[in-house]
Amino acid sequence: MTLVKTTLNRRSFLRAALLAGGGMVLSFSWMAGCKPSGRKALEMPEEWFELNSYIKIGENGVISLSSPNPEFGQNVKTSMPMILAEELDVDWDNVVVEQADFLPDRFKNQFTGGSQAIRSNWTPLRTVGATARQMLILAAAKHWNVPATEITTEPGILLHKASGKQASYGEMASAASQIPIPEEVELKKVSDFKIIGTSKKNVDVKNIVNGKPLFSLDYKTEGMLTAMIVHPPAFGMQLKSIDDSAAITMPGIQSIFTIDTLTGDIDQNFFDATSFTKMAVVVGNSTWEVMQAKKALKIAWEEEPERVFRRSASWMQGSEIIKATFPPGLESTDDHLAKMAEFTKKPGQILRRDGDPEGAFKKASKIIERTYTAPFLAHNTMEPVNCFAHVTAEKAELYGPLQAPEYINATLSQRLGLPKDKIHIKLARMGGGFGLRAYGHHLIEAAVISQQVKAPVKLVYTREDEMTAGLYRPAYSATYRAALDENNQLIAFHVKGGGIPEMPVAPHRFPAGAIDNYLAEGWSITSNITTGIFRAPRSNFMACAEQSFLDELAAEMGKDPIDFRLELLERAKTAPVGENNDYQADRYAGVLRLARDKSNWNETKQGIHRGVSAYFCHNSYVAEVVDLVMKNGTPKVEKVVAAIDCGIVVNKDAAVNMAEGAIVDGIGNALFGEMPFKDGAPQKNNFPSYRMIRANEAPKEIDVHFVGSETDPTGMGEPPFAPVFAAVANALYKATGTRFYNQPFINGLTTG
Amino acid sequence: MKSKTGQKEIRHSYKLTAALSVLAILMTLMVTISARSESAAFGSKDKEVFADQRKRDSVKSVEAFSKVYSVLISPRCVNCHPAGDVPLQGDDSHLHAMLPQRGKEGKGMLTMKCANCHQSENTRGPHTPPGNPNWHLPPADMKMVFEGKSASELAKQLMDPAQNGHKDMKALIAHADDALVLWGWEPGDGRTLPPLSHKEFKEAWITWLKNGAYAPEK
Amino acid sequence: MATTKLKINGKEHAVDVDPSTPLLWVLRDHLNLVGTKYGCGVASCGACVVHLEGEAVRSCVTKVSRAAGKEVVTIEGLSENGDHPLQQAWEQVDVPQCGYCQSGQIMSAAVLLREIPNPTDEEIDLAMTGNICRCGTYLRIRKAIHLAAEIQNEIK
Structure with missing residues (x-):
């Protein structure tokens, strides 16, 4: 039992004035509240009583829970209400779930990304649920005139055992809604959880399989126009002039103009990142008509000089504003690779030094050095960029796929010249995010277009627009060196990594802390190709490089790759080197042991090539063992065993689904993913050229195991993604005798 | 490794018996012919065309x-005459990404019948499906594989009615103007054309046929 | 512009659009049947699959003129009560993550199950390789198709 103060989270307890007739505040009339599937529709109550921002209870006992964070497939719309329902102590079958709008006055942490939605909302949501339960108890105590401490709850029911009195939550909801918010409430013991840790079906699954309009691309209002943009064909280019004489006469076309989205006087926050600020816009009656007119536009482009702008130094709200630039020029992948190779040879910025790495390398009997690279990657969310906007002189209403609404509203306010509280952002279910939808440039674009045409507008990107619009996973390179003494013992370790444009090295991460002499260095190269967060940013490369290198090192030392990692972790646990190590060695070792056991690691099978990898990121630990077969020279991952320590698992089957997806995604990107450039132009613009993993390439089996844990939940969306790249590389080595240093691995197979 | 090699099954469907009979007839009729080449053309059906033996060269x-x-081995032709049962795509002749299968009639199967994506004409724009009213692969019982065939093998195959779709000389000549063959010269946005114009191709095709349809040595 | 008569999910519609407009955009923009999704526009991802005379066509490249007078079924009309064996199975297996590609997946799977009532894993892969799922739910799709086959057998 934990006591928590409700004062930490005051805004969660705001109660909106009750609406006459008790109607639910729904975002859009067609967006019915979602019912957990697998049972009959609930009878809706006559009246709702609001206990706080998140919880409403009907007089008939039906519970409405608001899911505060945007949903893009990680199932927060189910798991967050599960946390509320647990502490509120209600029957899940009696719950309806609403997607909350972006309402910073009412909800906390409305950000889905960085695998933090559950982690950052865990205690706040529990507190909110427990507080509402306590208010129901206090209402019953007052009504029955008994001490509150004698009242217990069963799901949806208040009980006073001594007197035999009982009442449903519905009966007490009205009185509870008038109770002052308690200062302190008790949280449940983990062992008393009835909902958390079980598997609840996605609350939207019925709507999804019936094709209901769930996405903003599906949204339509009376008088709505469709808009499309044309952005420069290459990074380093800008719009010079447009000739719309042919396009403007085409059927269904209303207007053609250019927009400037982030004008020079705007201080861009971290998630304002955008590739192009001046674009051509075509507005018309229907998507197809606008698409056709867009093709008929004749646009002249020119090289862009250095672009200078002001932006936040980091993702932290209120962080320092710095001057940022995009260098001029038209960049190509070949040049990038040459430049990165150059930087790997130069000294980098020292990030961490333990012991005397330089000295140890000098006296080493053997030095192993390997360099790894990874290309830019496009996120390729299945739902392309789109956003509905209706901007008038008084207010702006926006509805679109967005992971990080709290970052964009200030920019919208500045750009549109409207106060923040006149900008209403509704959160759409997203057809994938993967980091890309943290960036809200499409909201600015849609809003600016709507303001210009004075009408409700839906901005739609084509697949080609989306794939060539930037914000890619950066390109990276890392060089690892290990020094072995005359007894073949590891005496020093050196990592030097960099990227375009960001430095990916996490200097305090394993194997830092396990080796006496350790050096981490970093570098970066500026570029005008825009990049952004991509599922497990930086880790999605560093895990691959580091875990491939450790595999090669283990082989060089004649050790089993799991035993070798466990030895290092044992050292990091018993006599850690340095003080800033960011991981817990025993939890790390725990997932490796679990993966070893569950995969029968020591068993060998004819034709099956196995690779292992383990990584810690987003506060969680994951180890994965891949079984790979070669069919006529083509690699196929048949089976993956994953062992995950992410603390308490809220929704078990949904977490398994997420891990399966992360693994499939990782295999696909490791083998096929790349966005090459020539003269600033992305060389792939749609799925026929950008190869995505398909059904026949997905493993037959993915076996997901969680370490039983009572630790508070940590990340789940990203941690299972990062390690699989190296597990595939290590299995490929077993299959082919070749080490794969450069992503995507398919290129190594092509020339081999 | 190109991704397609993983799925490729080179089918040596060229039938030995047919080859032997070609050879046998050749040896009796064509003793004067240069030993460096052998005719793939034969058979009583073609007497009409080859009435004048002197034309054979x-x-x-x-x-x-x-x-x-x-x-024939350019992407526009070979992509739909694959060695396996999955067509090829693109100028690099990679395996068709969504793995549509030939099916019995060569029109695809299950969720991926050719006409599900390939319309009666080319869809406009880059990377869009090319089209023709009769878009198909050779059928399962007559695969007419071009992929991986040497010039010699392909010449013999083309002249073997058991492997060429039961075409006689007349039908072979007519095939140069088949609508799907002609598509190769109007393949839609972003696809390279065969190395010869259709006119040049047709001329060469008829020249080859009318001069004895000899197969190169290699 | 011309009037095209369409029969979609058993209902007659007349739409006044350019006959070369893809069926996808007629469904989404003109008839408000938005369960059919836009993913690539070039018949490469399968998000837009509908049934045209029972075949799993890609509506993003199918001109509306081709559908004139023919039977079109979209995800909204796959079953009357949302209880097609595939829809039941998708729910039971809890397949979706983001959910965007799933109507196309289900419409493809429906043709597979009609032609092969009890498909093997290999047959499922052959039939479903045309549908991209960026979230990587392929294993669950396989499982759900097997389950739908069982449900379908029970109904028969």
């Missing part, structure tokens, strides 16, 4: 076939 025929071959 192995050198000219083989020369013409080298031109024909350059077209």
Whole structure:
């Protein structure tokens, strides 16, 4: 039992004035509240009583829970209400779930990304649920005139055992809604959880399989126009002039103009990142008509000089504003690779030094050095960029796929010249995010277009627009060196990594802390190709490089790759080197042991090539063992065993689904993913050229195991993604005798 | 490794018996012909076309076939005459990404019948499906594989009615103007054309056929 | 512009659009049947699959003129009560993550199950390789198709 103060989270307890007739505040009339599937529709109550921002209870006992964070497939719309329902102590079958709008006055942490939605909302949501339960108890105590401490709850029911009195939550909801918010409430013991840790079906699954309009691309209002943009064909280019004489006469076309989205006087926050600020816009009656007119536009482009702008130094709200630039020029992948190779040879910025790495390398009997690279990657969310906007002189209403609404509203306010509280952002279910939808440039674009045409507008990107619009996973390179003494013992370790444009090295991460002499260095190269967060940013490369290198090192030392990692972790646990190590060695070792056991690691099978990898990121630990077969020279991952320590698992089957997806995604990107450039132009613009993993390439089996844990939940969306790249590389080595240093691995197979 | 090699099954469907009979007839009729080439043309059906044996010219025929071959193995032709049961795509002739299967009639199967994506005409724009009213692969019982065939193998295959779709000389000549063959020269946005114009191809094709349809040695 | 008569999910519609407009955009923009999704526009991802005379066509490249007078079924009309064996199975297996590609997946799977009532894993892969799922739910799709086959057998 934990006591928590409700004062930490005051805004969660705001109660909106009750609406006459008790109607639910729904975002859009067609967006019915979602019912957990697998049972009959609930009878809706006559009246709702609001206990706080998140919880409403009907007089008939039906519970409405608001899911505060945007949903893009990680199932927060189910798991967050599960946390509320647990502490509120209600029957899940009696719950309806609403997607909350972006309402910073009412909800906390409305950000889905960085695998933090559950982690950052865990205690706040529990507190909110427990507080509402306590208010129901206090209402019953007052009504029955008994001490509150004698009242217990069963799901949806208040009980006073001594007197035999009982009442449903519905009966007490009205009185509870008038109770002052308690200062302190008790949280449940983990062992008393009835909902958390079980598997609840996605609350939207019925709507999804019936094709209901769930996405903003599906949204339509009376008088709505469709808009499309044309952005420069290459990074380093800008719009010079447009000739719309042919396009403007085409059927269904209303207007053609250019927009400037982030004008020079705007201080861009971290998630304002955008590739192009001046674009051509075509507005018309229907998507197809606008698409056709867009093709008929004749646009002249020119090289862009250095672009200078002001932006936040980091993702932290209120962080320092710095001057940022995009260098001029038209960049190509070949040049990038040459430049990165150059930087790997130069000294980098020292990030961490333990012991005397330089000295140890000098006296080493053997030095192993390997360099790894990874290309830019496009996120390729299945739902392309789109956003509905209706901007008038008084207010702006926006509805679109967005992971990080709290970052964009200030920019919208500045750009549109409207106060923040006149900008209403509704959160759409997203057809994938993967980091890309943290960036809200499409909201600015849609809003600016709507303001210009004075009408409700839906901005739609084509697949080609989306794939060539930037914000890619950066390109990276890392060089690892290990020094072995005359007894073949590891005496020093050196990592030097960099990227375009960001430095990916996490200097305090394993194997830092396990080796006496350790050096981490970093570098970066500026570029005008825009990049952004991509599922497990930086880790999605560093895990691959580091875990491939450790595999090669283990082989060089004649050790089993799991035993070798466990030895290092044992050292990091018993006599850690340095003080800033960011991981817990025993939890790390725990997932490796679990993966070893569950995969029968020591068993060998004819034709099956196995690779292992383990990584810690987003506060969680994951180890994965891949079984790979070669069919006529083509690699196929048949089976993956994953062992995950992410603390308490809220929704078990949904977490398994997420891990399966992360693994499939990782295999696909490791083998096929790349966005090459020539003269600033992305060389792939749609799925026929950008190869995505398909059904026949997905493993037959993915076996997901969680370490039983009572630790508070940590990340789940990203941690299972990062390690699989190296597990595939290590299995490929077993299959082919070749080490794969450069992503995507398919290129190594092509020339081999 | 190109991704397609993983799925490729080179089917040596060229039938030995047919080859032997070609050879046998050749040896009796064509003793004067240069030993460097052998005729793939034979059979009583073709008497009409070859009434005048003097027109047969192995050198000219083989020369013409080298031109024909350059077209047949170009992506526009070879992509739908794959060695396996999955068509190829693109100028690099990679395996068709969504793995549509030939099916019995060569029109695809299950969720991926050719006409599900390939319309009666090319869809406009880059990377869009090309089209023709009769878009298909050779059927399962007559695969007419071009992929991976040498010029010699392909010449013999083309002249073997058991492997060429039961075409006689007349039908072969007519095939140069088949709508799906003609599509190769109007393949839609972003696809390279065969190395010869259709006119040049047709000329070479007929020259090859009318001069004895000799197969190159290699 | 011309009037095209369409029969979609058993209902007659007349739409006044350019006959070369893809069926996808007629469904989404003109008839408000938005369960059919836009993913690539070039018949490469399968998000837009509908049934045209029972075949799993890609509506993003199918001109509306081709559908004139023919039977079109979209995800909204796959079953009357949302209880097609595939829809039941998708729910039971809890397949979706983001959910965007799933109507196309289900419409493809429906043709597979009609032609092969009890498909093997290999047959499922052959039939479903045309549908991209960026979230990587392929294993669950396989499982759900097997389950739908069982449900379908029970109904028969």
